[in-house]
Amino acid sequence: MAKRIVVKIGSSSLTSAEGGLNREQVQFFADELASLHASGCQVLLVTSGAIAAGFRRLGYAARPKLVHEKQAAAAVGQALLMQAYQEALNAGGVIAAQILLTRPDFSNRGRAQNATRTIEELLKQKAIPIINENDTVAVDEIKFGENDSLSALVANLVKADGLYILTDMDGLYTGDPRKVPDAERIERVETLTEELYRMAGGAGSSVGTGGMRSKLEAARIAMQGGVPVFVGRISELGDLRAAVDGTGKGTYFTSSLQSLSAKKHWIGFLSDPQGKIAVDAGAEEALLNRGRSLLPAGITAVEGDFHPGEVVEIVNADGRLLGRGVTQYAAWQVTAVAGLSSEEAQKRIDIARIEVIHRDEWVASTNVKEAHANE
Ligand SMILES: Nc1ncnc2c1ncn2[C@@H]1O[C@H](COP(=O)(O)OP(=O)(O)O)[C@@H](O)[C@H]1O
Ligand SMILES: N[C@@H](CCC(=O)OP(=O)(O)O)C(=O)O
Numbered sequence: 024m025a026k027r028i029v030v031k032i033g034s035s036s037l038t039s040a041e042g043g044l045n046r047e048q049v050q051f052f053a054d055e056l057a058s059l060h061a062s063g064c065q066v067l068l069v070t071s072g073a074i075a076a077g078f079r080r081l082g083y084a085a086r087p088k089l090v091h092e093k094q095a096a097a098a099v100g101q102a103l104l105m106q107a108y109q110e111a112l113n114a115g116g117v118i119a120a121q122i123l124l125t126r127p128d129f130s131n132r133g134r135a136q137n138a139t140r141t142i143e144e145l146l147k148q149k150a151i152p153i154i155n156e157n158d159t160v161a162v163d164e165i166k167f168g169e170n171d172s173l174s175a176l177v178a179n180l181v182k183a184d185g186l187y188i189l190t191d192m193d194g195l196y197t198g199d200p201r202k203v204p205d206a207e208r209i210e211r212v213e214t215l216t217e218e219l220y221r222m223a224g225g226a227g228s229s230v231g232t233g234g235m236r237s238k239l240e241a242a243r244i245a246m247q248g249g250v251p252v253f254v255g256r257i258s259e260l261g262d263l264r265a266a267v268d269g270t271g272k273g274t275y276f277t278s279s280l281q282s283l284s285a286k287k288h289w290i291g292f293l294s295d296p297q298g299k300i301a302v303d304a305g306a307e308e309a310l311l312n313r314g315r316s317l318l319p320a321g322i323t324a325v326e327g328d329f330h331p332g333e334v335v336e337i338v339n340a341d342g343r344l345l346g347r348g349v350t351q352y353a354a355w356q357v358t359a360v361a362g363l364s365s366e367e368a369q370k371r372i373d374i375a376r377i378e379v380i381h382r383d384e385w386v387a388s389t390n391v392k393e394a395h396a397n398e
Contacts, residue, residue: 026063026064026065026184026185026267027064027065027067027146027181027182027183027184028059028064028065028066028067028183028184028185028186028187028267029067029068029069029174029177029178029181029183029185029186029187030056030066030067030068030069030187030189030263031068031069031070031071031170031171031174031186031187031188031189031241032052032068032069032070032071032072032189033071033072033169033170033171033188033189033190033191033231034071034072034074034075034230034231034232035190035191035226035227035228035230035231036048036052036189036190036191036256037049037052037070037071037072037075037076037104038072038075038076038230039230040085040228040229040230041079042075042076042077042078042079042080042083042085042086042230043075043076043079043080044072044075044076044103044104044107046107046111049107049108049111050111050114052111052189052257053108053111053112053114053115053117054111054115054260055257055260055261055262055263055264056068056112056117056151056263057112057115057116057117058115058261058263058264059263059264059267060117060149060151061115062264064267065146066151067142067146067151067152067154067177067181067183068108068151068152068153068154069154069155069170069173069174069177070104070108070153070154070155070170071155071169071170071232072100072104073096073097073100073101073104073155073158074086074087074093074096074097074100074158075100075230076099076100076101076103076104076107077095077096077097077098077099077100077101077103078092078096078099078100080099080100080103081095081096081099083096085229086229086230090162090163093158094158094159095159097158097159098158098159101123101155101158101159104155105119105121105153108153112151117149117150117151118148118149118150118151119150119151119153120145120150120151120152120153121153121155122138122141122142122152122153122154122155123154123155123156123157124138124154124155124156124157124173124177125156125157125160125161126161126166126167129176129180129292129293130293130294130295132289132293132294135180135289135293138180139180139181139285142180142181143181154173154174154177155170155173156168156170156173168232168233169231169232169233169237170233171188171233171237171238171240171241172237172240172241172244174186174188174241175240175241175242175243175244175245175248175250175252176244176292176293178245178248178250178252179244179245179248179250179288179292180288180293182250182285182288183250184250184251185250185251185252185253185267186241186245186250186251186252186253187252187253187255187263187266187267187271188238188241188242188252188253188254188255189255189256189257189263190231190238190254190255190256191227191228191231191256192227192235192255192256193208193255193256193272193273194208194209194210194254194255194256194272194273194274195208195209195212195219195222195223195235195238195239195254195274196208196209196222196235197209197222198222198224199224199225199227199234199235201227202224208274209222209274210274210275211274211275211276211277212242212274212275212276212277213276213277213279215239215242215243215246215276219239220236220239222235223235223236223238223239224236235254238254242254242276244292245276245278246276246277246278247278247291247292247389248278248283248288248292249278249283250278251275251276251277251278252275252276252278253266253271253273253274253275253276254273254274254276255271255272255273255274256272256273257271257272258272283386286384287384287386290334290347290348290349290384290385290386291346291347291386294334294347295334296333296334296335296336296347297327297328297329297330297333297334297335298325298326298327298328298329298333298335298336298350298354299325299326299327299335299336299337299338300317300322300324300325300326300335300336300337300338300350300357300379300380301322301323301324301325301326301337301338301339301340301342302317302321302322302323302337302338302339302340302345303321303322303323303340304339304340305320305321306318306320306321306322307321307339307340307345309321310337310345310346310382310385310387311345311346311387314382315382316378316379316380316381316382316385317337317348317378317379317380317385318365318377318378318379319357319360319361319362319363319364319365319368319377319379320362320363320364320365320368322357322360322361322362322379323340323361323362324361325354325357325358325361327354328354329350329353329354330353330354331350331351331352331353332349332350332351333349333350334347334348334349334350335347335348335350335380337380337385344388345387345388346385346386346387346388347385347386347388348380348381348384348385348386349380349381349384349385350379350380351374351375351376351378351379351380351381352374352379356372356374357379359371359372360372360379365377
């Protein structure tokens, strides 16, 4: 089967501090993508650069800071960005397709499935989907802001074989090389440690946004989804191919986790939990080590007002997150049967299935999106 890869290009690689697109750079990246595409790879591009490309055209002297100004700049810049990619890719006979996404497009299962279907069709028709955040509608509280996490979610959504985060630095260093001249490059990361998070700093230029910190966060999301990640720079012809072949200028993050089924992936990473169910030690053992479903008997407490079919978090007696699952009960029903045997529970309320969470709709916390401790 063809390799499926997601490439993310940051604003710092496409634009300059003065704003506007660097057309030569766009052409360079387009050629690299087209060459991989021609060799049979399925390629998806997550690209930043809309705000940086558009602000000068609108008359701002520097990248704006206010949300509505950034959104206005993105509205102008996104069109310029797509036009530049269209032209650069068309030169190599490749069709470019624009996809703009926001966070709810992942957390709402129906929307996520729609986006996946569209992407699958585009790949089947041999187009390159070009994805960015839908900046003009994304409100502050749910905004990705940087595109690193967006690219990791896309990589998980399409079950990519690899995520390639391209930036202006050739990998993760022991400190920001712009500030720590003797910082050394880390070639390979198998586990994300607190120490690595401490080494990673913010953006390196006035057009970049997330810096190495958000790239580590993206690596964490992708690794949990079973997708290996490369963070680095491509500057010469053939560098992207080298990165895909494992000899790129950058840092490789490996993943030992299995990729999840589409449904479990959605439960673990993308869904928006509507409540919490606390369980006792017996249920914890059954869920984590014995592959069992959650029954009423093991439930000790309920939080939130959820409905059947929604996702809830499961915590143990100490409040530690154990995982997430789809509840078959409403919150009031769980409260009514908490701690009861299955027989008693069925007498107490009218329910179709005795499992509160079925094991096929349960994902343990090793595979669950969890806010990083430092955030
Ligand atoms: N430990 C580190 N190793 C490498 N780069 C780092 C580190 N900490 C911070 N950085 C900065 O992260 C920058 C890349 O992120 P960013 O500016 O957001 O780029 P992009 O627009 O490509 O996402 C680099 O230019 C570098 O200055
Ligand atoms: N969606 C925004 C992304 C902003 C941004 O700077 O992201 P990045 O370069 O990935 O740190 C844009 O296109 O301008």
